[in-house]
Amino acid sequence: MEPAEVEFLAEKEPVTVIPNFSLDKIYLIGGDLGPFNPGLPMEVPLWLAVNLKQRQKCRIVPPEWMDVEKLEEIREQERREDTFTPMPSPHYMELTKLLLNHASDNIPKADEIRTLVKDIWDTRLAKLRLSADRFVREQETYAKLDNLTLMEINTTAAFFTESLNHMYKLRTNLQPSEGAESQEY
Amino acid sequence: MADELELFEQGSDAGSDEVLLTPAELIHQLEEAWLNEKFAPDLLESKSEIVECVIEQLSHMEENLQRAKKGDLKVSIHRMEIDRIRYVLSSYLRSRLLKIEKFFPHVVEKEKLRAKEDPSALSPEEFAFAKEYLENTEMFLKNVTLKHMPPNLQSIDLLKSVPQPxxxxxxxxxxxxxxxxxxxxxxxxxxxxxxxxxxxxxxxxxxxxxxxxxxxxxxxxxx
Missing domain, CATH: 3.40.5.60 (Ribosomal Protein L9; domain 1)
Structure with a gap:
């Protein structure tokens, strides 16, 4: 899956906005939204929040975990443990990226948060590479991947599964009757 | 818009039971079908009921929007949602077509061997597409190369020459x-x-x- 598609999925995550306009309830196919009143916090999907922000129609309230102290704690824990620790949001990376790109003026210490999340991401990806390496060396056929987020899985998924398939083919020496593509076109 | 939709869904127990779904649940099921289809190596069971219901929802919403006045904030929000759903829908259908093109002889063969009571993996439109694709490929191979071959090399078994999932x-x-x-x-x-x-x-x-x-x-x- 393309990173843009993972981001597309992340855009369904709810975030809180404070609108500066009023609007009646809207009946979307995916559920009702609103009514919107100026100054009253309202939960909307991220795609709408970003759009409203671009039109300067709202202020975005950053998610609770998007906070320097909390993220520092998560980073330390992630560095301490060998396994993957649970993340505050299944789409933490995409949320950080989208919110910091479109609403950095609503997020206190945006630069520090960007660095922290990047640190956490790097630590986790290093672990992911290590475990992928171990998986291949021990010729495993099964792995448990708790606490990994969709974006993390998708950084390596396509390459990793393709490589495993190739290695499997080489190892089992697939019989030519099935696997050979002698008449490829 | 909160009224419930009727959806006939084929359960795994072969009997078809009627399931009531809200539009939100319907969209959710479409998204799940989309991801499954994207990642599964073979062609999954066709979810034509879901696809039809989603298309119905979309055109219903489009109709309503035709009547609304332009430039309204509400209309633009509805449009954005429609665009998002339509993206999922077409990406889902497209990934199925890609698999049909990739595995076409096997897809057609499986459909032919299928027992009457088993649910089809293809929608009628997809089956028509697969059959036509098979015919056209055979015709193409014949016209371009096979007919210029010595007589004993003029046949080709597509089931053996196209890789399986x-x-x-x-x-x-x-x-x-x-x-x-x-x-x-x-x-x-x-x-x-x-x-x-x-x-x-x-x-x-x-x-x-x-x-x-x-x-x-x-x-x-x-x-």
Whole structure:
């Protein structure tokens, strides 16, 4: 899956906005939204929040975990443990990226948060590479991947599964009757 | 808009029972079908009921928007939602067409061998497409090369020359309903097979063929 598609999925995550306009309830196919009143916090999907922000129609309230102290704690824990620790949001990376790109003026210490999340991401990806390496060396056929987020899985998924398939083919020496593509076109 | 839709869904127990879905649940099911189709190596069961209901919802909404006045904030929000749903829908259908093009002789063969009471993996439109694709490919090969070959080399068995879906390939999944005793086959002869339990909400990397029935039944979600 393309990173843009993972981001597309992340855009369904709810975030809180404070609108500066009023609007009646809207009946979307995916559920009702609103009514919107100026100054009253309202939960909307991220795609709408970003759009409203671009039109300067709202202020975005950053998610609770998007906070320097909390993220520092998560980073330390992630560095301490060998396994993957649970993340505050299944789409933490995409949320950080989208919110910091479109609403950095609503997020206190945006630069520090960007660095922290990047640190956490790097630590986790290093672990992911290590475990992928171990998986291949021990010729495993099964792995448990708790606490990994969709974006993390998708950084390596396509390459990793393709490589495993190739290695499997080489190892089992697939019989030519099935696997050979002698008449490829 | 909160009224419930009727959806005839073919359950895994072969009987078709009527399921009531809200539009939000319908969209959710479309998204799940989309991801499963994207990641599964073979062509999954067609979800034509879901597709039809979604199309109906979309055109219904389009009609309503025609009547609304332009430039309204509400209208633009509705448009954005429609665009998002339409993207998922077309991406879903497109990934099915891609697989049909890739595995067409096998897809058509499977459809021919299917027992009457089994649910079809293809929608009628997809079947027509697969058949036509098969005919056109055969015609093309014949006109371009085969007819210029010596007589004993003029036939071609597409079932043997087009690769089958690789069911041994690995997939990532998230468990929706707890499963026990999933047998993990060893990769090498020195290793032993063992079983694992899949807890609800947990994520795994596993061979597709091990869990293929669970994808069809909806107990796991490919990611």
């Amino acid at each position: 690789n069911l041994d390939s690995f997939v990532f999944l998230r468990v929706k309903e707890r499963q026990e005793n999933i047998l993990i086959e060893p990769e090498t002869d020195e290793q032993r097979e063992y079983t694992v339990d899949l807890e609800e909400g947990s994520q795994h990397l596993i061979r597709y063929k091990t869990i293929a029935p669970l994808v069809t039944s909806g107990a796991v979600q490919l990611i």
